[in-house]
Amino acid sequence: MSQSSWIRKMFEEGDNLKKQYGAENVFDLSLGNPNVEPPARFQELLQQVVQEASPNKHGYMPNAGYVETRRALADYLGRLHGVALTHNQVIITCGAGGALNVILKTLLDEGDEVIVPTPYFVEYRFYVDNAGGVTKLVKTKDDFSLDLGAIAAAITEKTKVVLINSPNNPTGKVYDAAAIKGLADILREKSAALGREIFLLSDEPYRDIVYDGIEVPSILAAYRHSIIASSYSKSLSLPGERIGYLAMNPEMTEAATVLDGAILCNRILGFVNAPALMQRVVAGLQGNHVDVEVYQRKRDLLCAGLSSLGYRFPKPEGAFYLFVRSPLKDDVAFVNTLLRERVITVPGSGFGGPGYFRIAYCVDDRTILKALEGFARAREGLPAQE
Amino acid sequence: MSQSSWIRKMFEEGDNLKKQYGAENVFDLSLGNPNVEPPARFQELLQQVVQEASPNKHGYMPNAGYVETRRALADYLGRLHGVALTHNQVIITCGAGGALNVILKTLLDEGDEVIVPTPYFVEYRFYVDNAGGVTKLVKTKDDFSLDLGAIAAAITEKTKVVLINSPNNPTGKVYDAAAIKGLADILREKSAALGREIFLLSDEPYRDIVYDGIEVPSILAAYRHSIIASSYSKSLSLPGERIGYLAMNPEMTEAATVLDGAILCNRILGFVNAPALMQRVVAGLQGNHVDVEVYQRKRDLLCAGLSSLGYRFPKPEGAFYLFVRSPLKDDVAFVNTLLRERVITVPGSGFGGPGYFRIAYCVDDRTILKALEGFARAREGLPAQE
Numbered sequence: 001m002s003q004s005s006w007i008r009k010m011f012e013e014g015d016n017l018k019k020q021y022g023a024e025n026v027f028d029l030s031l032g033n034p035n036v037e038p039p040a041r042f043q044e045l046l047q048q049v050v051q052e053a054s055p056n057k058h059g060y061m062p063n064a065g066y067v068e069t070r071r072a073l074a075d076y077l078g079r080l081h082g083v084a085l086t087h088n089q090v091i092i093t094c095g096a097g098g099a100l101n102v103i104l105k106t107l108l109d110e111g112d113e114v115i116v117p118t119p120y121f122v123e124y125r126f127y128v129d130n131a132g133g134v135t136k137l138v139k140t141k142d143d144f145s146l147d148l149g150a151i152a153a154a155i156t157e158k159t160k161v162v163l164i165n166s167p168n169n170p171t172g173k174v175y176d177a178a179a180i181k182g183l184a185d186i187l188r189e190k191s192a193a194l195g196r197e198i199f200l201l202s203d204e205p206y207r208d209i210v211y212d213g214i215e216v217p218s219i220l221a222a223y224r225h226s227i228i229a230s231s232y233s234k235s236l237s238l239p240g241e242r243i244g245y246l247a248m249n250p251e252m253t254e255a256a257t258v259l260d261g262a263i264l265c266n267r268i269l270g271f272v273n274a275p276a277l278m279q280r281v282v283a284g285l286q287g288n289h290v291d292v293e294v295y296q297r298k299r300d301l302l303c304a305g306l307s308s309l310g311y312r313f314p315k316p317e318g319a320f321y322l323f324v325r326s327p328l329k330d331d332v333a334f335v336n337t338l339l340r341e342r343v344i345t346v347p348g349s350g351f352g353g354p355g356y357f358r359i360a361y362c363v364d365d366r367t368i369l370k371a372l373e374g375f376a377r378a379r380e381g382l383p384a385q386e
Numbered sequence: 387m388s389q390s391s392w393i394r395k396m397f398e399e400g401d402n403l404k405k406q407y408g409a410e411n412v413f414d415l416s417l418g419n420p421n422v423e424p425p426a427r428f429q430e431l432l433q434q435v436v437q438e439a440s441p442n443k444h445g446y447m448p449n450a451g452y453v454e455t456r457r458a459l460a461d462y463l464g465r466l467h468g469v470a471l472t473h474n475q476v477i478i479t480c481g482a483g484g485a486l487n488v489i490l491k492t493l494l495d496e497g498d499e500v501i502v503p504t505p506y507f508v509e510y511r512f513y514v515d516n517a518g519g520v521t522k523l524v525k526t527k528d529d530f531s532l533d534l535g536a537i538a539a540a541i542t543e544k545t546k547v548v549l550i551n552s553p554n555n556p557t558g559k560v561y562d563a564a565a566i567k568g569l570a571d572i573l574r575e576k577s578a579a580l581g582r583e584i585f586l587l588s589d590e591p592y593r594d595i596v597y598d599g600i601e602v603p604s605i606l607a608a609y610r611h612s613i614i615a616s617s618y619s620k621s622l623s624l625p626g627e628r629i630g631y632l633a634m635n636p637e638m639t640e641a642a643t644v645l646d647g648a649i650l651c652n653r654i655l656g657f658v659n660a661p662a663l664m665q666r667v668v669a670g671l672q673g674n675h676v677d678v679e680v681y682q683r684k685r686d687l688l689c690a691g692l693s694s695l696g697y698r699f700p701k702p703e704g705a706f707y708l709f710v711r712s713p714l715k716d717d718v719a720f721v722n723t724l725l726r727e728r729v730i731t732v733p734g735s736g737f738g739g740p741g742y743f744r745i746a747y748c749v750d751d752r753t754i755l756k757a758l759e760g761f762a763r764a765r766e767g768l769p770a771q772e
């Protein structure tokens with residue numbers, strides 16, 4: 001329990017401050033809870049699905065999900081990634097958290113290693129542990145790009161999975177095509193040397209939330225033993241509804257076995273199936289997403305403000321997080337300084353990235369502007385950073 | 387994978403036969419997928435909740451669920467069980483399957499034993515295994531009532547949990563007040579001897595589906611270290627929506643620690659929270675349930691028919707299953723005989739109850755009547771049973 005989430009801890013600190021000072025006087029940048037409403041089409045489709053009279057509408061369906069939903073998703077992802085996907089390569093899951101638990105349980109044997117670049121979403125460590133695996137953390141470079149040499153060096157005969165997250169939480173980094181190609185080359189070479197496959201698992205719920213026309217390269221196109229875990233939590237602003245998916249490369253050796261294993265794990269881990277009603281709604285929303293420009297404007301507002309105050313950070317290319325270098329060496333101490341200004345952030349230590357702190361900017365503009373006042377005061381008197 | 391579910395296996399056999407002979411010529415009694423529609427109030431509330439304009443409507447909420455839903459549930463369960471429950475004793479979960487995985491992960495250390503009376507819902511074995519525990523099966527008596535002596539004898543220094551399921555899947559048995567009191571007495575005595583508590587965990591999604599005015603005794607009232615796992619899957623016919631709960635005895639030692647642990651496990655197992663929309667709907671449906679008389683009539687139709695054909699079984703008191711003695715010693719062989727009649731049932735071996743087979747009678751009356759024709763032919767020429 002002591003390993004529990006810094007994110008939730010700070011979120012609860014924020015809640016206590018809100019009770020004390022009033023919600024309007026606390027500037028909560030702790031949680032990735034999207035403040036942009038789902039697209040209008042979502043509400044239309046939801047109403048439509050709710051009105052439909054059909055038998056067994058809220059009943060069990062195959063554990064992998066409705067075939068119609070799986071087909072719609074496979075068609076969309078197939079076009080997006082330029083690979084020939086069918087519904088036999090996708091499973092609808094209870095969010096990306098569910099998807100990751102299911103696929104890790106499917107792939108890992110006791111003691112198998114999962115390589116995760118840091119900073120990272122620390123829940124991964126629990127997910128790997130749930131499946132009996134061992135998390136091996138590998139630092140990214142200063143600009144949060146993949147350190148391919150370090151990843152190659154970390155691969156051992158126990159390595160089963162490399163788990164990446166792009167656009168990244170907490171850094172907003174998007175790994176570019178060269179990085180993904182380089183990673184795929186390493187994994188092919190190491191797999192050949194090991195005489196078995198290393199899987200590339202990509203957690204990409206922020207794929208649709210990218211800025212300045214940047215593209216998120218496809219792992220399915222780049223590497224044969226690749227699996228996507230994702231959700232509609234951020235792209236459609238539905239994190240509370242727990243609707244996500246797994247998509248597997250159809251070229252994978254024993255793809256059918258992995259699929260069957262994942263369907264079994266979806267059942268026996270207690271998920272059973274993704275929520276029925278939402279499965280039907282998202283079937284009709286392939287390619288839809290929230291208005292990303294809203295997030296881009298928030299990013300720009302925040303980055304400009306922080307930068308002019310002397311804060312230093314690589315500008316995020318996607319997601320809605322900013323990972324800022326802490327003006328104090330001790331990031332927890334600086335987060336506490338911000339807390340006294342009633343600005344709630346999360347220490348980088350909570351992401352395996354000490355010396356930084358994370359800002360979630362999926363909040364209204366007033367919160368950003370008021371927080372900037374706090375950021376200004378918290379930085380006063382501290383030395384300049386390069 | 388080879389341990390996978392007989393239920394799903396037979397359901398898929400049924401699907402294949404349906405493709406071959408047409409759905410109307412296959413009589414599928416394999417799956418507990420309720421055929422009674424949710425109560426009218428459910429559809430009203432669902433529409434109302436969908437229309438409501440509120441910010442962050444589909445967003446994250448506390449991992450334990452909306453406080454409003456937890457309060458409504460705690461009030462209802464508190465009255466039902468005659469104990470003082472607050473929202474601090476309940477967590478909304480992704481179905482009962484989610485609830486069981488969460489609480490087992492919370493309670494079990496590696497190697498801890500969980501006692502389960504048989505026949506039983508075999509998924510339990512996976513759930514216990516997921517949490518690093520060991521399942522210890524203990525037979526019930528011939529009428530499927532608890533064998534208290536056998537349970538007492540099975541308790542060791544490793545026993546952490548006794549997991550019961552009443553009304554029972556697959557037998558339809560409801561453990562009476564004397565049985566629950568007797569079990570509680572044993573657990574108190576054994577806990578005292580061990581110097582630590584054994585938990586009584588009751589999986590009771592069929593609590594509302596009972597016949598002939600029978601009552602399901604309360605484990606919360608009977609035993610201090612007791613926890614209920616349940617769902618709205620059967621009582622409201624919503625199994626596909628994955629909405630259930632955990633309710634803990636407020637008198638439990640360290641109740642707050644168990645609650646915090648379960649909230650953490652709900653998050654890190656990848657459930658994160660129960661689906662947001664359905665949480666709001668069920669908040670207003672406490673005490674509502676499907677029309678149970680429909681199931682009772684189906685039970686009576688099926689029991690009368692099978693009995694007159696010479697089949698033997700204890701009459702179910704709840705749920706919508708019948709666990710019938712196989713006319714052949716080999717239950718799998720007899721289920722295959724039924725399969726040739728295009729009647730789909732599940733061998734008792736799939737429930738740790740060889741020599742029996744399970745019928746799920748949550749189907750339309752025509753299916754029951756046509757299946758009875760098949761049951762008649764399958765029994766022809768076989769010796770009478772006592």
